[in-house]
Amino acid sequence: MLHRCKEYLQVQVLTLHRGFRSISRAQNRIFLTAGFRGLTDTISEFKALSKPDAFHWNAIIKAHVDAGLFDAALSLFSAMREAGARPDHYTFPLVNRAISSWTEHFKLGEAIHCLGIQTGFGSDIYFCNTMIEVYARSDFIGLARRLFDEMLVRDVVSWTSMISGYVEIGDTQEPLRLFHEMQREGLEPSSVTLAVILRACGVVEDVVGGSQLFSFVIKKGFESHELVQNSLLMVFSKAGCFKEMKELFSRIQMKSVVSWNIIMSANYSMGDVSQVVHCYEKMKTELIPSHETLTLVISAFAKCGDLHQGQKVHCYAVKCGQIDAVLEASLVDFYAKCGELALAIQLFEEIEVKTSTSWSVMMWDFIQQGQFRDAIDLFQRMQSAGFEPSADVIRGLVLSYTHLGALRLGKGIHGYLIRNKLGMDSDDKNLETSILNMYVKCGSIILAQRCFDLMVLKDTVAWSSMIEGYAIHGLGSEALRSFHQMQEEGITPNGVTFLSLLSACSHSGLVSEGRKVFDCMTRNYGIKPDLNHYTCMVDLLGRSEKLHEALEVINSMDAEPDGRIWGALLASCRTYSDGRLGNYAAQKIFDLEPDNVGYHVVLSNIHASTGKWDVTENIRKFMGEKGFIRRPGWSCIEDKGGLQMFVAGDRSHPQAAEIYEVLGCLTRHIEEIHAFETSRND
Template sequence: MQKKGMTPNTFTFVPVLNACASLRALEEGRQVHEQIIQSGCEGDAFVGCSLVDMYAKCGSMEDAHRVFNKMPSRDVVTWNAMILGHGKCAQGQKALELFSQMQQEGVKPDSVTFVGVVNACASWVAREEGRCAHEQIIRSGWDSDVFVGNSLVDMYAKCGSMEDAQRVFNRMPSRNVVTWNAMILGHVKCRQGHKSVEFFRQMQQEGVQPDSVTFVGVVNACASLIALEEGRSAHEQIIQNHSKWMDSVVFVGNSLVDMYAKCGSMEDAKRVFNEMPLRDVVSWNTILGGFAMHGHGNEALTYFEQMCEEGVQPDGITFVCLLSACSHAGLVHEGMCFYASMKEVYMISPTVEHYTCMVDLLGRAGHLEEAENMIKSMPCKPHFATCMALLGACRIHGNVEMGERVAKQFIELESENAAGYVLAANIYPASGNKHLCEDVELQRKERDAKRQPGRTWIEVDNKVHTFVVDDQDHPQMVEIHAELKRLSTLVHDAGYVPHTTIVLHDVEEEEKVFHLCHHSEKLAIAFGLLNTAPGTPLRIRKNLRVCEDCHTSTKFISKIVGRTIMVRDVNCFHHFKDGVCSCMDYW
């Protein structure tokens, strides 16, 4: 147009600025802004509004503010652009300040304003401010708007208040796929995967067509629950629908790889990964993380070589996965080489996560002094996970003196975290210092460090069952207790000896044995054996680290019943088969 000698005007600049905004073309937008100034059109309300919107969508809120402050008059659209822009840039507090200022200047908010304000509360995780906005939305009559309703559901979900999200959801006169996605993803975030799956089923029953975001949420829920069959069912639907959202194929594929890995099926994870038409660094990190979780160190190394051959640049997460894989597989030399190349070749500065992996790598291999020196050399304050890694190594290798030092350091960092006290207490029984074990437990109680109750999940016939220690609520509990009694006799005859020293209660030995028999993972295993066909693998998930007694007894059970039992705890995957665990008794 300009080459033909035609002079642009306000009607030209507005769509050109909108084009820059949609493309996030900040530099081109600035060039257009210069021409606007030269043409004298900067004072036009529509041009000013488009400039604010362009800068906001390009993430340059300083430029947006400069234009905004110069405007002689500002309508609701201009204010909305500023509020939405700050929300997009994770500046929720600033967005709320503008919302307040807007009303003080007499500008009435509309549905777009409220969407921006609620989204800002979500990004800022400001539940109380979100509730205040919600009250104003109701007074303004915008609560029936589907877009406002979706934002409210999303805000409450991101703030961890699923009850409030449910209330908004139930009152909405109309709901679309975005509404359902907010509930599904919200329950995943709040670790309520079973509810995500229930919403997915209900959504389909009501005839709402799922999209790629829906499937990512459901697959993530299945991963959290180790609901392999439910995940496979979702995978089949993804195959049927993927042509509708080809732009999300990598995102969905990454979620599937992660789900299969976390459900204990690395064969399926590898198959999905190898069949992906496109892969990014997240794809590689996901498969490497899966190998690390399962202790497949050599396969992780092979895939990393392939990653480099394909020209994918590794990032910091890649090396966390590699170091973790080397740690679980005992590949000390390889781990040291990766740690060196990360700094020297790829110029990636180590983070707390990398140091934790290195401490774990050295500690597992028995190099306790090197591991402790690694913590001392850290440029930042050690994380509790770093101390826990070394504390666990001290327990395995029986180094009580170092364990005490590390335990004190841990308690200074996390005085209210019970995990360190429990692990520290477990160091002493092996050395015969029972009274010291009791002292640690007393110290934990004095500091009110609450022990997280053990909880275990198992999927049978596409339904996830939950068990807690000494559970009495399950409808099959009579049969489960009978099965546990049967298994107890068989494992004792096979040579199993209960680890009663890990029971920190001051009770008789017989009661300690009874307590151990009713740990949540044992209840889940007994339930699985009763409700699945002989030879069927059992897959269970626990929210805590598997205790020594459950680890030992599960090895015996796997051999006696001829089953593979897969247990995913907070540290790694344990594959129990023929009386042996894949972790080689180090976890």
């Protein structure tokens, strides 16, 4: 099995056992410092040996493991066995270190375990400890526990490795039980053991347990250990106990970069950007910030949109040579969020080695700026570069297709997900819902229903999305039917579910049903309606010409009215030509959003429909004086596998002449049909 590790180094070292000269003590010292030398020199010196023994093989394997060249280290082990050298007490633990850091390594680890037993190291505590780590990291905690239970002699490392394995899989009960059992057997925990146990408390946000452990830490004299301090900081941070975290942080005399990063990350999660910056400035007077530190600070400035301060951090990172792949991606995101998309693109293009993260960040920056075509083009570039799309990238692509109405392309990505069994068996279950929403908003409610029916696990989000789909397509009765079925299957609706239901009732004119839904939300589920729910009720009543009832809803609600809810009432006033109430609603809107050109246009149309042309003219004149410009509408269609975008009034399209000629023909045809129908009715 080991012979499958085909690295170029294996070819070089297979011939080394043929020998050239004898070994001296000076040559032995070469390998003791191998980790501090270049690998090229180490390999050259190794070639000079006539017949390397286990000591020298161990040294060169260790050099490669320390350098992160795990595949090469395993190839060297294979070459060692080919050369006839017998592994010793240190060889197998080194090989296990390489396996623990290598993907798809479980079967190889199992083979090494068998080989170690055959070679006589089955009871070697050092070997067994590293095998526990291999099994635990492979998510085979049962095999790790069996080996642990079979060990005749166990030290602190054995217990710590086993406890860590359970913490890694999210088991928080067994680690504490093992911790107490370890002490009953007379073994004192190390600082690493305590850090692992504290991490278990952090997973379940057990502040009480963490505080008790802290008392134990003080009693055992580990209070000043950096690893223990940082682990306790993480417990308080994850549990949201920021007061306790800050008190502990203030008591730490020698604060490390990790400690500062934890406190900054906690402040960032609280949304306290100013405190993040304050910690960063204070930290710089004592320590050199790490990549993680600078990434945190850049993310904070991106959150508040502070371009100038972020640029200063960028300059500092360049000056200090502290830019890694994660920070590069964060900088791209920072410039995009600060409205400098061109700078973000430029920085992205300058990244020499683009990672999946950098591709994903740039794609989402395009999406957030409404540049959906650019996001799709970037995805195609990413594929050409040989990157497999992550669930996050695919979700962004589906969202882009949804906004552009690209049904055919959306079907293509759905087929890709099915072929690769993504969205169903992967950790990201939201992909199925994203596909469902894509079908809904691209106009295919039938395919959306089919997608929904094929879902194995339908949660509240999936049901709400399907109900929203029926609402968009004006199928109010189907939306209510789905809601009742959802209740029968024991799925609890949330505020979004009821928002979709109210929207469905509004678009289908189901006034009494809408009132029942609103009452059910508050009475049966105790959900307090927010502004969106009230807006839907105003729209529902307004569409049914119950304008004054809609106004009563606005006046009686707890929330403060915004422009959208007055806009819903204004739109209904336009439909039923109620100029008086329309003026009232418009005035409320203009007090809140004086520069919203759309509502000025609606008010103008209301007065035009009632024949008040002088008022209409005054409104349009006012809009001209204020320089209000209405953003033109746009549409997108699929054409021969590509996308064609059109903007109202735009003649820059290369086929503008043909397009407007077809539009003219369609307009004349519609006028002829209208004239024919009118004459026939007369």
